[in-house]
Amino acid sequence: MSAFDQAEATPALELKDLRKSFGKSEIIRGVNLEVRAGERVAVIGPNGAGKSTLFNLISGRFQATSGEVLLHGERINGLKPFEINRKGLSRSFQITNIFPQLSVFENLRCSVLWSLGYKYTFLKFLVNLDDANAKAKELMEMIKLDKKRDVLAVNLTYAEQRALEIGITIGGGASVILLDEPTAGMSRSETTRFIALIKSVTEGKTLLTVEHDMGVVFGLADRIAVVVYGEVIAFDTPEAVRANARVQEAYLGSSVADAQAGGH
Amino acid sequence: MKPMNTGRIVVWGVFALVLLIAPQVFGSGLAITMLSQMGIAIIACLSYNMLLGQGGMLSFGHAVYTGLGSYMAIHALNVVGQGSLPIPVSTVPLVGGVAGMGFAVLFGYVTTRKAGNTFAMITLGMAELVFAMSLMFSDFFGGEAGVSSNRVVGQPFMGITFASAIQVYYLIALYTFVAVALMFAFTGTPLGRMLNAVRDNPERVEFIGYNPQRVRYTAFIIAGFFAGISGGLAALNFEIVTAEVVGAGRSGAYLLFTFLGGATFFFGPIIGAVLMVLAFVLLSEFTKAWLLYLGLMFLFMVMFAPGGIASLIMMNVRIAKFGKLKGLLSTYAALAVTGLFGLFGVGALLEMVYHRQLNAALGSELHYLGATLDAANLDSWIAMAAVMFVGFGVFELVRRKFIKQWSHVQEHIETEIKRRESL
Numbered sequence: 001m002s003a004f005d006q007a008e009a010t011p012a013l014e015l016k017d018l019r020k021s022f023g024k025s026e027i028i029r030g031v032n033l034e035v036r037a038g039e040r041v042a043v044i045g046p047n048g049a050g051k052s053t054l055f056n057l058i059s060g061r062f063q064a065t066s067g068e069v070l071l072h073g074e075r076i077n078g079l080k081p082f083e084i085n086r087k088g089l090s091r092s093f094q095i096t097n098i099f100p101q102l103s104v105f106e107n108l109r110c111s112v113l114w115s116l117g118y119k120y121t122f123l124k125f126l127v128n129l130d131d132a133n134a135k136a137k138e139l140m141e142m143i144k145l146d147k148k149r150d151v152l153a154v155n156l157t158y159a160e161q162r163a164l165e166i167g168i169t170i171g172g173g174a175s176v177i178l179l180d181e182p183t184a185g186m187s188r189s190e191t192t193r194f195i196a197l198i199k200s201v202t203e204g205k206t207l208l209t210v211e212h213d214m215g216v217v218f219g220l221a222d223r224i225a226v227v228v229y230g231e232v233i234a235f236d237t238p239e240a241v242r243a244n245a246r247v248q249e250a251y252l253g254s255s256v257a258d259a260q261a262g263g264h
Numbered sequence: 265m266k267p268m269n270t271g272r273i274v275v276w277g278v279f280a281l282v283l284l285i286a287p288q289v290f291g292s293g294l295a296i297t298m299l300s301q302m303g304i305a306i307i308a309c310l311s312y313n314m315l316l317g318q319g320g321m322l323s324f325g326h327a328v329y330t331g332l333g334s335y336m337a338i339h340a341l342n343v344v345g346q347g348s349l350p351i352p353v354s355t356v357p358l359v360g361g362v363a364g365m366g367f368a369v370l371f372g373y374v375t376t377r378k379a380g381n382t383f384a385m386i387t388l389g390m391a392e393l394v395f396a397m398s399l400m401f402s403d404f405f406g407g408e409a410g411v412s413s414n415r416v417v418g419q420p421f422m423g424i425t426f427a428s429a430i431q432v433y434y435l436i437a438l439y440t441f442v443a444v445a446l447m448f449a450f451t452g453t454p455l456g457r458m459l460n461a462v463r464d465n466p467e468r469v470e471f472i473g474y475n476p477q478r479v480r481y482t483a484f485i486i487a488g489f490f491a492g493i494s495g496g497l498a499a500l501n502f503e504i505v506t507a508e509v510v511g512a513g514r515s516g517a518y519l520l521f522t523f524l525g526g527a528t529f530f531f532g533p534i535i536g537a538v539l540m541v542l543a544f545v546l547l548s549e550f551t552k553a554w555l556l557y558l559g560l561m562f563l564f565m566v567m568f569a570p571g572g573i574a575s576l577i578m579m580n581v582r583i584a585k586f587g588k589l590k591g592l593l594s595t596y597a598a599l600a601v602t603g604l605f606g607l608f609g610v611g612a613l614l615e616m617v618y619h620r621q622l623n624a625a626l627g628s629e630l631h632y633l634g635a636t637l638d639a640a641n642l643d644s645w646i647a648m649a650a651v652m653f654v655g656f657g658v659f660e661l662v663r664r665k666f667i668k669q670w671s672h673v674q675e676h677i678e679t680e681i682k683r684r685e686s687l
Contacts, residue, residue: 059471081470091471099464102457110461113454114473120482122455129454147685172473 010073012037012176012206013058013089018067020050020057027053029230030067037072037175040207042217045227051210052094054227055180058208059091060084071176086114090174094181094210096161098168100154104145107153107164109136111171135171142201143167159190163197170201177202179209183216195220218242226250276445283437287430294545300433301541303440304497309525309533309540310447311490312518317527318451319483320463321376322384325391326518328371329364329488331510332394333495335405336363338413338505345417353418353426354435357496364492365485372484377477379466391515398507410506413499426500436497443490448530450486459483517544520558524565526572535573553618557611586680588673595666602659609652612637616644 013035020028027050035041043051056062058069060081069077076084099107109126112135118124126132140146143163148156153164162182169177182198183191195216198209211217217224217238224241226234228250234241241247283303287296308330315321337360343349344356351359375386398405405411415426426432450456458479462469466476499505508514517540525536547554569576583589612632616639619630628640637644 080475082473082475085471085473093468097465097468099461099468101464102460106457106460110457110469111472113458118454120455120458120474120478122450122453122482122486124454125449125452126454126457127452168468168472 009037011035011070012039012072013208014068014070014073015054015058016068016070018054018057018069019065020053020062021065026065027230028057028064031227031230031232033225033232033235035176035206035208037206038204040202040220040222041209041225042221042223043208043210043225043227044212044214044217049227050230051227052180053230055091055178055208055210059089059178085172085174088174089176089178090169090172091178092165092169092180092182094184096158096165098153098161098164101152103150103152104156104164105136105140105149108139108167108171109133111168112136112139112173115172139167139171142170143197159186159194162186162194166198166201170205174205176206177208179207181210181212183211183213191216279444280441283441286437287433293429296429296433298541298545300429300436300501301498301545302538303433303436304494304501305521305537305540306440306534307443307490307494307497308518309522309537310444310530311487311494312522313527313530313533314447314450314459314483314487314490316519316522317529317532318456318463319459319480320379321480321484322380322519323375323387323515324384324512324519325375325387325394325515326487326491327510327512327514328391328394329368329491330495330498330518331505331514332367333360333364333492334499334505334509335411335495336360336492337496337499338411338503339404341413341415341417341499342411345414350418352421353415353500354421354424356415356500357439357493360496360499361489361493364495365489368485368488368491372481372488376480376484379462379476379480391510391512394510395507395512398510405507406505407507410504412504415500415503432501436501439493439497443493444534447490451530455479455482520562524562524572526574526576528571529574529578532572532574539573551615551618552622553614556614583673583677586673586677588676592666592669592673595662595669598662599659599666602655602662604655606652606655606659608633609648609650609655612648613645613652616648 011034013033015031015033018028018031019026031054043054045051053062057064057077060076060079060083064077067077068075071084071087071089074087076087076089079087099110102110109132112132113119113129116129116132116135118129118132137146140149143166145156145160145163145167148160153161156164162185166179166182169179179198183194186194191213198207199220209220211220221238223236224234224238225232226241226244226247233250234244234247236244286299290296290299308326311329312323312326315323315326337356340349340351340359341353341356344351344353371390375383375390378386399407415432424431426435458469458474461472461474462476462479469476469479495509498509521536521540521543522533523536524539525534526532543554543558547557551557565572580589580592583592612635615630615632616637619628619639623630629636629638631637637648
């Protein structure tokens with residue numbers, strides 16, 4: 001597929017003049033964004049810029065005040081989170097959001113059930129669902145928690161819980177993945193390993209991720225969206241964003257220099 | 265199904281055997297009545313635990329579904345008696361089940377929209393609503409006298425007429441076994457597991473494709489069905505249904521005894537149900553202060569063993585698996601002896617208070633667990649207070665030693681687990 005065709009194809013995710021107000025304050029102020037299928041996009045911006053709110057709008061956790069969210073060209077805003085998920089968009093959370101009293105394996109198996117068509121059935125036994133069990137096992141190996149199969153999620157270490165969070169997020173086989181600060185609270189070495197994990201498990205998928213570590217951002221992303229005060233002020237390749245004077249002024253400053261010095 | 269493991273076959277075999285031979289071992293009329301009530305209570309508490317333990321739904325109105333199941337079943341039994349409903353008496357509990365399910369479809373649609381505190385409040389309101397209706401519509405609820413019936417109707421099936429309590433017991437035992445097996449099976453289904461997920465984190469469930477309201481609602485309907493079966497069996501057993509079966513007291517009992525038995529394990533509510541019948545039938549015979557004792561027991565359970573009796577058992581099973589139970593047994597014995605000693609004193613004081621308040625006309629003497637006390641004599645009070653303080657004093661000393669021992673054992677198990685993991 002040539003670059004021209006790719007640009008012409010329906011974007012995996014498209015935001016059109018998306019706005020969100022809480023009371024009188026407008027948090028998201030007219031965001032336009034087109035994410036191509038298979039692209040890795042990092043969303044960066046200062047604290048309180050509206051990055052998480054943006055994710056909440058896309059995933060259906062919040063309802064937009066106005067504007068549109070299109071998933072593979074289909075309008076999804078107004079739908080419930082589970083309806084959006086069924087259409088192939090899945091997300092993780094900034095604060096670890098797992099099923100604490102279920103084992104690692106059970107957490108992952110729950111995440112695959114809907115996509116395999118088991119829905120609300122109570123006339124089948126989980127032990128007999130070979131496809132679900134195989135998929136959960138495969139996920140467990142992908143996120144390297146196969147040795148913790150029967151450990152309750154609440155008893156995992158923080159990094160393991162973050163990995164489980166990713167596993168649950170990709171379990172349903174969604175083609176568009178939103179990761180909200182997947183490496184938050186991790187040490188540098190953990191972060192490096194974790195980014196490698198994210199890269200491998202989201203292979204071939206469309207990825208949107210909020211990330212603070214600039215080294216990680218420039219290493220991971222095909223394009224970077226810079227969100228400042230509820231607006232996307234730049235959306236371009238890492239090189240172009242790095243060179244963008246407006247971005248430098250508004251947000252990046254020294255952290256770009258750090259990333260350049262450290263990463264190259 | 266995958267091949268059942270032997271342990272599971274043994275457990276279910278023992279359960280069936282217990283149901284089968286219990287009336288042979290405890291053969292008195294009272295015992296058989298109690299056994300029947302235990303079966304009924306087991307189904308009710310397990311169905312309640314589908315909501316509480318498995319779904320995280322703290323319902324204050326579960327008696328609505330057992331109670332309305334009872335009413336529908338007893339009306340059905342009366343219709344069978346008039347000859348206009350040609351179903352065998354043994355299927356009348358199913359009428360209760362369908363009724364419980366139907367009311368759960370109706371009321372659950374409202375209650376399960378919300379989780380947590382809101383859910384609890386709505387169930388409370390719903391229970392009050394139904395209880396108020398029971399006083400208003402006396403045609404259906406039978407007013408003060410309730411609705412009575414006669415279960416010896418219709419054609420006898422293989423000579424079974426349900427004229428004797430033992431025949432009713434075996435019918436209840438059969439229903440109990442099947443209902444327990446079905447409810448256990450439910451915990452291993454996709455819906456059963458998603459119900460646990462909804463309990464743990466309803467919000468996350470929404471982002472893996474499931475509607476948590478629908479999960480709760482469906483489980484609520486299933487729980488309503490089993491609650492109704494329990495109610496239907498109760499109607500058949502007592503041949504009378506009064507408005508108290510939908511009352512707040514009944515709902516509260518399901519909650520408290522399910523909790524006491526242990527909501528985090530499947531078998532916990534079974535223990536709770538057995539204790540419920542023992543408390544309501546036996547303890548209430550022994551002492552007027554039984555509700556006070558129950559209240560104290562719950563208080564200490566909630567404070568010191570929030571996982572209920574089942575969790576206490578499972579903790580010790582875990583210790584036994586690591587071969588450390590033997591070292592604790594002597595401490596357990598010491599705890600039991602000193603605790604009982606202290607409780608003996610507390611009980612004596614409470615009984616004397618009750619005696620002075622309620623039975624003063626019968627004189628000041630009372631018999632208490634083989635001792636004769638005089639509620640008007642200061643010596644009795646001082647002696648029993650001394651028993652209580654000495655008992656609990658020594659208990660506290662033993663408890664401190666026990667806690668050290670316990671944490672030592674837990675540490676050992678943790679290191680042992682780590683060692684095995686690293687192999």
